[in-house]
Amino acid sequence: MKAEKLTSQTREVLVSAQATADRFGNPEVRPAHLLAAALTQEKGITPNLLRRAGVDPDLVAGKVAEILTSFSKVSGGHKPPLSREINEVLAAAESEAKRRGDSYVAVD
Numbered sequence: 001m002k003a004e005k006l007t008s009q010t011r012e013v014l015v016s017a018q019a020t021a022d023r024f025g026n027p028e029v030r031p032a033h034l035l036a037a038a039l040t041q042e043k044g045i046t047p048n049l050l051r052r053a054g055v056d057p058d059l060v061a062g063k064v065a066e067i068l069t070s071f072s073k074v075s076g077g078h079k080p081p082l083s084r085e086i087n088e089v090l091a092a093a094e095s096e097a098k099r100r101g102d103s104y105v106a107v108d
Helices: 008-024 031-040 046-052 057-070 084-099
Strands: none
Touching: 008 031, 008 057, 031 046, 031 057, 031 084, 046 057
């Protein structure tokens, strides 16, 4: 996926997800890192979408934190790459954006 197809908020979430993976010592950025980043994004839409669905964002954030601590750990100061799963998520998001007639992939 080309970075220019991502909204600025989506790029911010990806950078934050990578920082989260690095902070937890995880070897790659996985979908849980993406969700953790989306939940904490300043002016982000994810908590509001969860509330509208009747889900407590704080409960989700707690469960995501549990998942992140369960991932394997590495040391060595490298930036974790995007996992195969993240690339699949981005490809699916790009397909959905095209289906909806959108030019850019947004966080939602």
